[in-house]
Amino acid sequence: MLPLVTLIAIIPSLVSAWSSDNHTCALTAPIYSCENTTTIQDTCCTPTQGLVLVTQYWDTYTGLESQGSVLPKDSWTIHGLWPDRCDGSYGQYCDLSRQYDPVPSPNTTTGKSDGTPVEPWTGGDIITPLLEKYGKYDLLAYMQKYWKSQNSPDWTFWQHEFSKHATCFSTYDVGYENTPNCYGSIYENSTESSIIDFLNSVIKNQIQYPTFDWLSEKGILPSNITGYQLNEIQNALTVSSGAEPYLGCYGPTKQILSEVWYYSHSLGRPQDGFLKPINQTTKSNCNTTQPIWYYERTQGSEY
Template sequence: MKPNYSIFIFKLLLLQYLSSQLCLSQDFDFFYFVQQWPGAYCDTKQQRCCYPKTGRPAADFGIHGLWPNYKDGSYPSNCDHNSVFDRTQISDVLSSMEKHWPSLSCPSSNGLRFWSHEWEKHGTCSESELDQREYFEAAVKLKEKANLLKLLNNAGIEANDEFYSLESVRNAIEEGIGFTPGIQCNKNSAGNAQLYQIYLCVDTSGSQFIKCPILPKPKCPSTIQFPKF
Protein backbone atom coordinates (compact mmCIF):
# COMPACT_ATOMS: atom_id res chain seq x y z
CA MET A 1 0.00 0.00 0.00
CA LYS A 2 1.34 3.40 -0.92
CA PRO A 3 1.80 5.79 2.02
CA ASN A 4 -0.71 8.58 2.24
CA TYR A 5 1.56 11.62 2.25
CA SER A 6 -1.31 14.07 2.61
CA ILE A 7 -2.29 12.50 5.95
CA PHE A 8 1.34 12.54 7.08
CA ILE A 9 1.73 16.23 6.23
CA PHE A 10 -1.57 17.04 7.97
CA LYS A 11 -0.43 15.29 11.15
CA LEU A 12 2.91 17.06 11.02
CA LEU A 13 1.26 20.48 10.65
CA LEU A 14 -1.18 19.66 13.45
CA LEU A 15 1.69 18.68 15.73
CA GLN A 16 3.53 21.93 14.97
CA TYR A 17 0.39 23.93 15.67
CA LEU A 18 -0.27 22.19 18.99
CA SER A 19 3.35 22.68 20.01
CA SER A 20 3.20 26.40 19.25
CA GLN A 21 -0.03 26.74 21.23
CA LEU A 22 1.51 24.92 24.18
CA CYS A 23 4.42 27.34 24.16
CA LEU A 24 2.07 30.31 23.98
CA SER A 25 0.03 29.06 26.91
CA GLN A 26 3.02 28.32 29.12
CA ASP A 27 2.78 29.87 32.54
CA PHE A 28 5.77 31.40 34.21
CA ASP A 29 6.47 31.97 37.87
CA PHE A 30 8.02 35.42 38.05
CA PHE A 31 10.03 38.01 36.15
CA TYR A 32 13.67 38.94 36.48
CA PHE A 33 13.91 42.69 36.09
CA VAL A 34 17.51 43.32 35.07
CA GLN A 35 19.28 46.66 35.13
CA GLN A 36 22.75 47.30 33.77
CA TRP A 37 25.44 49.81 34.71
CA PRO A 38 26.68 51.48 31.49
CA GLY A 39 30.18 52.09 32.81
CA ALA A 40 30.69 48.36 33.26
CA TYR A 41 29.27 47.59 29.82
CA CYS A 42 31.62 49.98 28.07
CA ASP A 43 35.02 49.29 29.63
CA THR A 44 35.62 45.59 29.02
CA LYS A 45 38.13 44.01 26.66
CA GLN A 46 35.46 41.88 25.02
CA GLN A 47 33.23 44.64 23.76
CA ARG A 48 32.98 48.33 23.07
CA CYS A 49 29.93 50.51 23.36
CA CYS A 50 28.31 53.02 21.06
CA TYR A 51 26.00 55.74 22.30
CA PRO A 52 22.44 55.82 20.98
CA LYS A 53 21.58 58.24 18.20
CA THR A 54 19.77 60.31 20.84
CA GLY A 55 23.16 60.95 22.47
CA ARG A 56 25.12 59.78 25.49
CA PRO A 57 22.73 58.32 28.08
CA ALA A 58 22.68 59.57 31.64
CA ALA A 59 25.08 58.07 34.16
CA ASP A 60 22.40 55.81 35.56
CA PHE A 61 21.40 52.16 35.48
CA GLY A 62 19.59 51.25 32.28
CA ILE A 63 17.08 48.51 31.69
CA HIS A 64 18.42 45.33 30.15
CA GLY A 65 15.19 43.40 30.22
CA LEU A 66 12.10 41.99 31.89
CA TRP A 67 12.48 38.22 31.66
CA PRO A 68 9.86 35.56 32.50
CA ASN A 69 11.37 32.78 34.61
CA TYR A 70 10.52 29.51 36.32
CA LYS A 71 11.23 28.73 39.96
CA ASP A 72 13.68 26.00 38.99
CA GLY A 73 15.94 28.55 37.29
CA SER A 74 14.95 27.72 33.71
CA TYR A 75 13.08 30.12 31.47
CA PRO A 76 10.92 30.14 28.35
CA SER A 77 12.04 32.01 25.24
CA ASN A 78 10.77 32.95 21.77
CA CYS A 79 7.26 31.79 22.63
CA ASP A 80 5.32 33.38 19.77
CA HIS A 81 6.99 33.69 16.39
CA ASN A 82 3.91 35.44 15.06
CA SER A 83 4.17 38.30 17.56
CA VAL A 84 6.75 40.70 16.17
CA PHE A 85 7.88 43.95 17.69
CA ASP A 86 5.66 46.83 16.62
CA ARG A 87 6.90 50.35 17.32
CA THR A 88 3.40 51.81 16.91
CA GLN A 89 2.25 49.93 20.00
CA ILE A 90 4.76 51.72 22.24
CA SER A 91 4.58 55.23 20.77
CA ASP A 92 3.36 56.78 24.03
CA VAL A 93 6.20 55.26 26.10
CA LEU A 94 8.93 55.67 23.48
CA SER A 95 10.54 58.74 25.03
CA SER A 96 10.67 57.02 28.44
CA MET A 97 12.25 53.96 26.84
CA GLU A 98 14.89 56.07 25.14
CA LYS A 99 15.76 57.48 28.57
CA HIS A 100 15.54 54.35 30.70
CA TRP A 101 16.23 51.56 28.19
CA PRO A 102 19.04 52.79 25.92
CA SER A 103 21.03 50.50 23.66
CA LEU A 104 24.82 50.70 23.96
CA SER A 105 25.60 48.07 21.35
CA CYS A 106 27.45 48.92 18.17
CA PRO A 107 26.76 50.25 15.65
CA SER A 108 24.88 53.16 17.18
CA SER A 109 21.13 52.77 16.95
CA ASN A 110 17.82 54.20 18.08
CA GLY A 111 17.12 51.19 20.33
CA LEU A 112 14.55 49.50 18.11
CA ARG A 113 16.75 46.49 17.39
CA PHE A 114 17.43 46.00 21.11
CA TRP A 115 13.76 46.32 22.10
CA SER A 116 12.70 44.03 19.27
CA HIS A 117 15.07 41.34 20.54
CA GLU A 118 13.81 41.70 24.11
CA TRP A 119 10.17 41.48 23.07
CA GLU A 120 10.55 38.53 20.73
CA LYS A 121 12.81 36.48 23.03
CA HIS A 122 11.29 37.35 26.42
CA GLY A 123 8.18 39.47 26.08
CA THR A 124 6.32 36.97 23.94
CA CYS A 125 6.55 34.51 26.84
CA SER A 126 4.52 36.83 29.07
CA GLU A 127 1.63 37.46 26.68
CA SER A 128 -0.71 35.58 29.02
CA GLU A 129 -0.27 38.56 31.37
CA LEU A 130 0.97 41.53 29.34
CA ASP A 131 0.52 42.65 25.77
CA GLN A 132 3.37 44.40 23.99
CA ARG A 133 2.56 47.91 25.18
CA GLU A 134 1.92 46.74 28.76
CA TYR A 135 5.19 44.81 28.77
CA PHE A 136 7.38 47.79 27.92
CA GLU A 137 5.35 50.14 30.09
CA ALA A 138 5.75 47.77 33.06
CA ALA A 139 9.53 47.74 32.65
CA VAL A 140 9.72 51.54 32.57
CA LYS A 141 7.54 51.84 35.67
CA LEU A 142 9.72 49.32 37.51
CA LYS A 143 12.81 51.31 36.59
CA GLU A 144 11.27 54.47 38.00
CA LYS A 145 10.15 52.59 41.10
CA ALA A 146 13.59 51.12 41.80
CA ASN A 147 16.05 54.00 41.74
CA LEU A 148 19.13 51.84 42.23
CA LEU A 149 21.68 54.60 41.83
CA LYS A 150 19.98 56.70 44.50
CA LEU A 151 19.85 53.75 46.88
CA LEU A 152 23.56 53.10 46.41
CA ASN A 153 24.51 56.77 46.67
CA ASN A 154 22.52 57.10 49.90
CA ALA A 155 24.68 54.30 51.30
CA GLY A 156 27.87 56.09 50.25
CA ILE A 157 28.43 53.84 47.24
CA GLU A 158 29.23 55.95 44.19
CA ALA A 159 30.36 55.33 40.61
CA ASN A 160 33.82 56.74 41.17
CA ASP A 161 36.06 53.77 40.29
CA GLU A 162 36.40 52.93 43.99
CA PHE A 163 36.04 49.44 45.44
CA TYR A 164 33.18 48.44 47.72
CA SER A 165 32.24 45.27 49.51
CA LEU A 166 29.72 43.13 47.68
CA GLU A 167 27.78 42.84 50.91
CA SER A 168 27.42 46.62 51.23
CA VAL A 169 26.07 46.87 47.68
CA ARG A 170 23.60 44.06 48.29
CA ASN A 171 22.49 45.48 51.63
CA ALA A 172 21.92 48.99 50.24
CA ILE A 173 19.60 47.65 47.55
CA GLU A 174 17.83 45.24 49.89
CA GLU A 175 17.16 48.01 52.37
CA GLY A 176 15.62 50.20 49.67
CA ILE A 177 13.67 47.56 47.75
CA GLY A 178 12.81 45.23 50.59
CA PHE A 179 14.21 42.11 48.91
CA THR A 180 17.64 40.64 48.26
CA PRO A 181 18.91 41.39 44.74
CA GLY A 182 21.02 39.25 42.48
CA ILE A 183 24.29 40.91 41.51
CA GLN A 184 26.34 40.13 38.41
CA CYS A 185 29.89 41.30 37.81
CA ASN A 186 32.14 41.47 34.80
CA LYS A 187 35.79 42.48 34.42
CA ASN A 188 37.16 45.70 33.02
CA SER A 189 40.19 45.98 30.74
CA ALA A 190 42.46 45.96 33.81
CA GLY A 191 40.95 42.70 35.02
CA ASN A 192 39.08 44.18 37.99
CA ALA A 193 35.70 42.71 38.91
CA GLN A 194 33.07 45.42 38.72
CA LEU A 195 29.38 45.97 39.33
CA TYR A 196 27.63 45.11 36.06
CA GLN A 197 23.99 44.01 36.42
CA ILE A 198 21.41 43.88 39.19
CA TYR A 199 18.53 41.40 39.19
CA LEU A 200 15.27 42.10 41.00
CA CYS A 201 12.31 39.72 41.05
CA VAL A 202 8.83 40.82 40.08
CA ASP A 203 5.43 39.13 40.25
CA THR A 204 3.74 37.87 37.09
CA SER A 205 1.69 41.06 36.76
CA GLY A 206 4.95 42.94 36.21
CA SER A 207 4.12 45.47 38.92
CA GLN A 208 5.38 44.36 42.34
CA PHE A 209 8.82 43.41 43.59
CA ILE A 210 8.90 40.05 45.36
CA LYS A 211 11.36 37.78 47.12
CA CYS A 212 13.34 35.94 44.48
CA PRO A 213 12.40 32.27 44.23
CA ILE A 214 15.90 31.70 42.89
CA LEU A 215 18.81 34.07 42.28
CA PRO A 216 21.42 33.85 39.52
CA LYS A 217 24.60 32.18 40.71
CA PRO A 218 26.90 34.91 42.04
CA LYS A 219 30.11 35.45 40.10
CA CYS A 220 31.44 38.35 42.11
CA PRO A 221 34.32 38.47 44.59
CA SER A 222 33.79 39.96 48.04
CA THR A 223 35.06 43.37 46.86
CA ILE A 224 34.01 44.96 43.56
CA GLN A 225 34.65 48.17 41.67
CA PHE A 226 31.91 50.64 40.79
CA PRO A 227 33.25 52.20 37.56
CA LYS A 228 32.69 55.73 36.36
CA PHE A 229 30.61 56.45 33.28
Protein backbone atom coordinates in the same frame (compact mmCIF):
# COMPACT_ATOMS: atom_id res chain seq x y z
CA MET B 1 -29.79 51.92 17.87
CA LEU B 2 -29.10 48.79 15.79
CA PRO B 3 -32.09 47.07 14.14
CA LEU B 4 -33.29 43.90 15.87
CA VAL B 5 -32.27 41.68 12.98
CA THR B 6 -28.74 43.06 13.14
CA LEU B 7 -28.53 42.44 16.88
CA ILE B 8 -29.76 38.86 16.43
CA ALA B 9 -27.12 38.32 13.75
CA ILE B 10 -24.20 39.51 15.91
CA ILE B 11 -25.22 37.87 19.21
CA PRO B 12 -23.65 34.47 18.35
CA SER B 13 -20.29 36.12 17.57
CA LEU B 14 -20.42 38.09 20.79
CA VAL B 15 -21.13 34.95 22.82
CA SER B 16 -18.25 33.20 21.09
CA ALA B 17 -15.91 36.11 21.83
CA TRP B 18 -16.97 36.25 25.47
CA SER B 19 -16.48 32.52 25.97
CA SER B 20 -13.01 32.47 24.41
CA ASP B 21 -11.71 35.90 25.36
CA ASN B 22 -13.09 36.33 28.87
CA HIS B 23 -9.99 37.63 30.61
CA THR B 24 -11.19 40.53 32.74
CA CYS B 25 -8.62 40.02 35.44
CA ALA B 26 -10.30 42.57 37.72
CA LEU B 27 -12.99 39.92 38.23
CA THR B 28 -10.44 37.29 39.26
CA ALA B 29 -9.04 37.16 42.79
CA PRO B 30 -5.30 37.74 42.25
CA ILE B 31 -2.80 35.20 43.48
CA TYR B 32 0.98 35.42 43.75
CA SER B 33 2.73 33.68 40.91
CA CYS B 34 4.73 30.59 41.90
CA GLU B 35 2.65 30.37 45.09
CA ASN B 36 -0.49 28.75 43.70
CA THR B 37 -1.39 25.34 45.10
CA THR B 38 -3.83 24.49 42.32
CA THR B 39 -3.80 24.88 38.53
CA ILE B 40 -3.95 28.48 37.35
CA GLN B 41 -7.47 28.98 36.03
CA ASP B 42 -6.71 31.93 33.74
CA THR B 43 -3.14 32.20 32.52
CA CYS B 44 -3.87 35.69 31.18
CA CYS B 45 -4.31 36.85 34.77
CA THR B 46 -1.42 34.99 36.45
CA PRO B 47 1.84 34.19 34.63
CA THR B 48 2.73 30.52 34.36
CA GLN B 49 6.41 31.50 34.30
CA GLY B 50 5.96 33.53 37.44
CA LEU B 51 9.42 34.14 38.83
CA VAL B 52 9.57 37.74 37.62
CA LEU B 53 12.94 39.46 37.23
CA VAL B 54 13.39 43.23 36.95
CA THR B 55 16.86 43.60 35.41
CA GLN B 56 19.12 46.62 34.97
CA TYR B 57 22.52 47.54 33.51
CA TRP B 58 25.37 49.77 34.61
CA ASP B 59 27.16 50.62 31.37
CA THR B 60 29.85 53.29 31.09
CA TYR B 61 29.33 54.06 27.38
CA THR B 62 26.90 53.32 24.54
CA GLY B 63 29.34 53.11 21.64
CA LEU B 64 27.06 55.42 19.65
CA GLU B 65 27.86 58.71 21.36
CA SER B 66 28.71 60.26 17.98
CA GLN B 67 25.10 59.62 16.97
CA GLY B 68 23.74 61.26 20.12
CA SER B 69 23.11 58.09 22.11
CA VAL B 70 24.22 58.74 25.68
CA LEU B 71 23.41 57.37 29.14
CA PRO B 72 21.15 59.01 31.75
CA LYS B 73 22.94 60.79 34.58
CA ASP B 74 22.52 59.34 38.09
CA SER B 75 20.59 56.30 36.92
CA TRP B 76 21.11 52.71 35.93
CA THR B 77 19.50 51.72 32.64
CA ILE B 78 16.83 49.17 31.85
CA HIS B 79 17.74 45.66 30.79
CA GLY B 80 14.32 44.03 30.82
CA LEU B 81 11.45 42.23 32.54
CA TRP B 82 11.95 38.47 32.48
CA PRO B 83 9.73 35.46 33.19
CA ASP B 84 11.52 32.54 34.79
CA ARG B 85 9.77 29.32 35.66
CA CYS B 86 9.23 28.80 39.34
CA ASP B 87 12.16 26.35 39.46
CA GLY B 88 14.54 28.98 38.05
CA SER B 89 14.62 27.63 34.48
CA TYR B 90 13.17 29.73 31.68
CA GLY B 91 11.85 29.73 28.14
CA GLN B 92 12.82 32.03 25.29
CA TYR B 93 11.31 33.07 21.96
CA CYS B 94 8.08 31.32 22.92
CA ASP B 95 5.97 32.81 20.11
CA LEU B 96 7.76 32.94 16.78
CA SER B 97 4.84 34.79 15.20
CA ARG B 98 6.03 37.78 17.27
CA GLN B 99 9.74 37.49 16.50
CA TYR B 100 11.14 40.99 15.85
CA ASP B 101 14.73 40.49 17.05
CA PRO B 102 17.23 41.29 14.27
CA VAL B 103 19.99 39.29 16.00
CA PRO B 104 18.35 36.46 17.98
CA SER B 105 20.44 35.37 20.94
CA PRO B 106 20.41 32.42 21.23
CA ASN B 107 19.43 31.57 17.65
CA THR B 108 17.18 28.64 18.60
CA THR B 109 14.23 28.47 20.95
CA THR B 110 16.12 26.25 23.38
CA GLY B 111 19.60 27.66 22.95
CA LYS B 112 20.70 24.23 21.74
CA SER B 113 21.28 22.91 18.25
CA ASP B 114 18.14 20.76 18.36
CA GLY B 115 15.87 23.72 19.11
CA THR B 116 13.63 25.43 16.58
CA PRO B 117 15.65 28.05 14.67
CA VAL B 118 14.81 31.67 15.45
CA GLU B 119 15.02 33.49 12.15
CA PRO B 120 16.46 37.04 12.31
CA TRP B 121 13.96 39.86 11.85
CA THR B 122 14.73 41.94 8.76
CA GLY B 123 11.86 44.42 8.95
CA GLY B 124 13.63 47.12 10.93
CA ASP B 125 12.25 49.23 13.77
CA ILE B 126 8.61 48.48 14.50
CA ILE B 127 8.40 49.84 18.06
CA THR B 128 9.15 53.51 17.42
CA PRO B 129 6.48 53.88 14.70
CA LEU B 130 4.02 51.82 16.75
CA LEU B 131 4.32 54.13 19.76
CA GLU B 132 4.09 57.17 17.49
CA LYS B 133 1.02 55.69 15.81
CA TYR B 134 -0.86 55.62 19.12
CA GLY B 135 0.55 58.87 20.49
CA LYS B 136 2.69 57.21 23.17
CA TYR B 137 5.31 59.94 22.95
CA ASP B 138 5.95 60.11 26.69
CA LEU B 139 6.60 56.37 26.85
CA LEU B 140 8.89 56.55 23.82
CA ALA B 141 10.84 59.47 25.28
CA TYR B 142 11.33 57.62 28.57
CA MET B 143 12.54 54.51 26.77
CA GLN B 144 14.93 56.53 24.61
CA LYS B 145 16.48 57.98 27.77
CA TYR B 146 16.54 54.99 30.13
CA TRP B 147 16.38 51.84 27.98
CA LYS B 148 19.72 52.03 26.22
CA SER B 149 21.47 49.60 23.93
CA GLN B 150 25.22 49.26 23.58
CA ASN B 151 26.82 49.42 20.13
CA SER B 152 23.45 49.17 18.36
CA PRO B 153 20.31 51.33 17.99
CA ASP B 154 18.03 51.20 21.03
CA TRP B 155 15.12 49.72 19.09
CA THR B 156 17.11 46.55 18.39
CA PHE B 157 17.42 45.99 22.15
CA TRP B 158 13.74 46.70 22.80
CA GLN B 159 12.68 44.22 20.12
CA HIS B 160 15.12 41.62 21.44
CA GLU B 161 13.65 41.89 24.93
CA PHE B 162 10.07 41.68 23.67
CA SER B 163 10.69 38.74 21.35
CA LYS B 164 12.84 36.70 23.71
CA HIS B 165 11.13 37.39 27.03
CA ALA B 166 7.67 38.97 26.70
CA THR B 167 6.44 36.15 24.47
CA CYS B 168 7.09 33.70 27.33
CA PHE B 169 4.83 35.58 29.78
CA SER B 170 1.42 33.94 29.50
CA THR B 171 -0.24 37.24 30.45
CA TYR B 172 0.78 38.71 27.07
CA ASP B 173 -0.42 35.75 24.98
CA VAL B 174 -2.24 36.47 21.70
CA GLY B 175 -3.48 33.03 20.70
CA TYR B 176 -0.32 31.51 19.22
CA GLU B 177 -0.37 27.69 19.09
CA ASN B 178 -3.60 27.35 21.09
CA THR B 179 -2.67 29.81 23.83
CA PRO B 180 -5.44 32.19 24.97
CA ASN B 181 -5.77 35.59 23.39
CA CYS B 182 -5.43 37.80 26.47
CA TYR B 183 -6.52 40.86 24.53
CA GLY B 184 -9.81 39.56 23.19
CA SER B 185 -11.52 40.29 19.92
CA ILE B 186 -12.26 43.94 20.71
CA TYR B 187 -8.75 44.88 19.52
CA GLU B 188 -8.02 45.06 15.83
CA ASN B 189 -4.46 43.86 16.40
CA SER B 190 -3.65 41.91 19.56
CA THR B 191 0.05 41.78 18.71
CA GLU B 192 0.28 45.57 18.78
CA SER B 193 -1.59 45.56 22.07
CA SER B 194 0.80 43.01 23.59
CA ILE B 195 3.85 45.04 22.55
CA ILE B 196 2.57 48.29 24.04
CA ASP B 197 1.35 46.45 27.14
CA PHE B 198 4.79 44.92 27.67
CA LEU B 199 6.65 48.19 27.19
CA ASN B 200 4.38 49.86 29.74
CA SER B 201 4.94 46.97 32.14
CA VAL B 202 8.72 47.18 31.85
CA ILE B 203 8.66 50.85 32.83
CA LYS B 204 6.07 50.41 35.60
CA ASN B 205 8.16 47.74 37.29
CA GLN B 206 11.56 49.34 36.66
CA ILE B 207 10.76 52.59 38.43
CA GLN B 208 10.13 50.63 41.62
CA TYR B 209 13.86 49.82 41.74
CA PRO B 210 15.95 53.05 41.75
CA THR B 211 19.28 51.28 42.06
CA PHE B 212 21.47 54.37 41.71
CA ASP B 213 19.60 56.19 44.49
CA TRP B 214 19.67 53.19 46.82
CA LEU B 215 23.42 52.82 46.45
CA SER B 216 24.16 56.54 46.73
CA GLU B 217 22.14 56.72 49.96
CA LYS B 218 24.71 54.32 51.42
CA GLY B 219 27.66 56.29 50.07
CA ILE B 220 28.26 53.90 47.17
CA LEU B 221 28.91 56.06 44.13
CA PRO B 222 30.60 55.41 40.79
CA SER B 223 34.35 55.82 41.16
CA ASN B 224 37.50 55.08 39.22
CA ILE B 225 39.66 55.16 42.35
CA THR B 226 37.56 53.54 45.07
CA GLY B 227 36.39 49.92 45.01
CA TYR B 228 33.69 48.38 47.19
CA GLN B 229 33.22 45.02 48.81
CA LEU B 230 30.50 42.89 47.28
CA ASN B 231 28.65 42.58 50.57
CA GLU B 232 28.50 46.41 50.87
CA ILE B 233 26.67 46.67 47.57
CA GLN B 234 24.57 43.58 48.18
CA ASN B 235 23.46 44.72 51.63
CA ALA B 236 22.54 48.21 50.46
CA LEU B 237 20.28 46.86 47.71
CA THR B 238 18.83 44.11 49.91
CA VAL B 239 17.75 46.56 52.61
CA SER B 240 16.21 48.96 50.11
CA SER B 241 14.51 46.44 47.80
CA GLY B 242 13.34 43.97 50.45
CA ALA B 243 15.24 40.92 49.16
CA GLU B 244 18.71 39.95 47.99
CA PRO B 245 19.23 40.64 44.26
CA TYR B 246 21.66 39.04 41.85
CA LEU B 247 24.70 41.15 41.00
CA GLY B 248 26.55 40.55 37.74
CA CYS B 249 30.20 41.42 37.16
CA TYR B 250 32.59 40.95 34.23
CA GLY B 251 36.32 40.96 33.64
CA PRO B 252 38.88 38.19 34.18
CA THR B 253 38.40 38.29 37.96
CA LYS B 254 34.70 39.31 37.92
CA GLN B 255 35.32 42.65 39.62
CA ILE B 256 33.57 45.13 37.28
CA LEU B 257 29.94 45.71 38.29
CA SER B 258 27.54 45.69 35.34
CA GLU B 259 24.15 44.17 36.22
CA VAL B 260 21.51 43.72 38.89
CA TRP B 261 18.52 41.37 38.78
CA TYR B 262 15.68 41.82 41.27
CA TYR B 263 13.62 38.65 41.80
CA SER B 264 9.93 38.69 42.69
CA HIS B 265 6.57 36.98 42.58
CA SER B 266 3.79 38.86 40.83
CA LEU B 267 0.38 39.45 42.40
CA GLY B 268 -1.73 38.78 39.34
CA ARG B 269 -0.33 40.11 36.09
CA PRO B 270 3.13 41.68 35.96
CA GLN B 271 1.38 44.40 33.95
CA ASP B 272 -0.12 45.66 37.20
CA GLY B 273 3.23 46.09 38.94
CA PHE B 274 2.46 44.41 42.26
CA LEU B 275 5.67 42.53 42.98
CA LYS B 276 6.71 40.66 46.13
CA PRO B 277 10.52 40.72 46.46
CA ILE B 278 12.23 37.37 46.97
CA ASN B 279 15.89 36.46 47.28
CA GLN B 280 17.95 35.68 44.20
CA THR B 281 17.78 32.10 43.00
CA THR B 282 20.98 32.49 40.96
CA LYS B 283 24.18 33.13 42.89
CA SER B 284 25.81 36.47 42.07
CA ASN B 285 28.96 35.94 40.02
CA CYS B 286 30.96 38.86 41.41
CA ASN B 287 34.26 38.40 43.22
CA THR B 288 33.69 37.95 46.94
CA THR B 289 37.26 38.62 48.11
CA GLN B 290 38.52 41.48 45.89
CA PRO B 291 37.15 45.02 45.49
CA ILE B 292 34.23 45.49 43.11
CA TRP B 293 34.63 48.36 40.65
CA TYR B 294 31.56 50.51 40.07
CA TYR B 295 33.16 52.66 37.40
CA GLU B 296 32.28 56.20 36.43
CA ARG B 297 30.74 56.80 33.04
CA THR B 298 33.12 57.57 30.18
CA GLN B 299 33.47 61.30 29.50
CA GLY B 300 30.88 62.35 26.95
CA SER B 301 28.73 59.26 27.50
CA GLU B 302 26.29 60.74 30.01
CA TYR B 303 23.83 63.60 30.23
